[in-house]
Amino acid sequence: MSTMHLDIVSAEEEIFSGTVKNLSAAAMMGEVGIFPKHTPMITPLKPGEIKVITEDDEEKVFFISGGVLEVQPEIVTVLADTAIRGEDLDEAKAAEAKKRAEEALADKSDNIDAAKALAELAQAAAQLKMIENLRKKSK
């Protein structure tokens, strides 16, 4: 039986790399089973498991939270996501990053505040010194 090379990688680590007989994965349009010499195909994956039969007939299961499956006749690549993706979720994250930028820009105050605090502190120190001097004189 012929075999093919499979790589499962995520942005943060390499999950699996080796020779396999076949694999099945949850593609966007439904479950797909890939055998060697498959015609080139590319499809997004749904969150789910990838079942792999390795060359020594061992079954391995990997869970991924989505990704992309690329099939070439001899090589199959799974680009797994480490994050849960979704249009709405991504949108929310973008909004958050934007908000932080706006806050950072609006936050020009902190330098000014620090300067103000320093001025107030100096004033308070001066007052304390004056009171001390007065006390010494009155003694």
Next chain:
Amino acid sequence: MSGGKEIKGQISSIKNTQKITKAMEMVAASKMKKAQMRMSAARPYAKMIKNVVGHLASAHPEYKHPFLVKRDSVKRVGLIVISTDRGLCGGLNTNLFKESLKKINEWNKMSVEVDVCTIGSKAEKFFKRLDVNLVAQVSHLGDSPEINDVIGSIKIMLDNFTDGNIDELYLAENKFINTMSQEPGVIHLLPTEPNKEDELTHHWDYIYEPESKSVIDNLLIRYIESLVYQGIVENVACEMSARMVAMKSASDNASNLIDELQLIYNKARQASITQELSEIVAGAAAV
């Protein structure tokens, strides 16, 4: 004995500083190893996705994604700057900002406007003071950054590109060469030109499920994200090694300083003893 006590005090305070720099050096050294491992762990994905995008370019899909199309006129560009969150890492951030500023000045001369997205709090503080348009910001990713945390910021830049607000996208990052040297640089992200390998072999195309547009969209977004993520992970490794080197030289300087002060202290002590002796001898002679 002139200033003997002051010199002693100075020596002990330098010794305390040296203890801190030594500790920081060791912490940075152990973190650097982990950061380097993380960097190499992220490499396979970057390589694979680059391959797949390269395949896409040599396949002939009927759909051309805007990320792949070069624009005629460039009026506004986006710049993503990756910096550290904390200081005390030598000239790492400063060199990167210098490099970015050089680019920004070039763009300004060509009257091209710049949108900046910062990653890391040092870059945020730096670009806040400049008169640039800060559109997205993310910081405090920690020593093991997750791609999840930067998706939002990247999406803003990518959306800006798709909507035509910016015509080119750049990434300012530190390249990890080895422990002793890191090189700042500004690299071109979009529009991307994937390496077209074996283009002439034969015309073929993928089966796209569900359809080419959404698949290619998905893939290219991940491609850019992986490039930025790679930059962030690399930056952590750069930060740790730069800090280690900086702290090592600080510790060395502290020991030099201590040696010098010790010499001055010994001389002062010797002088005072000599003086006392001569006073005693002179006194005895007078009697």
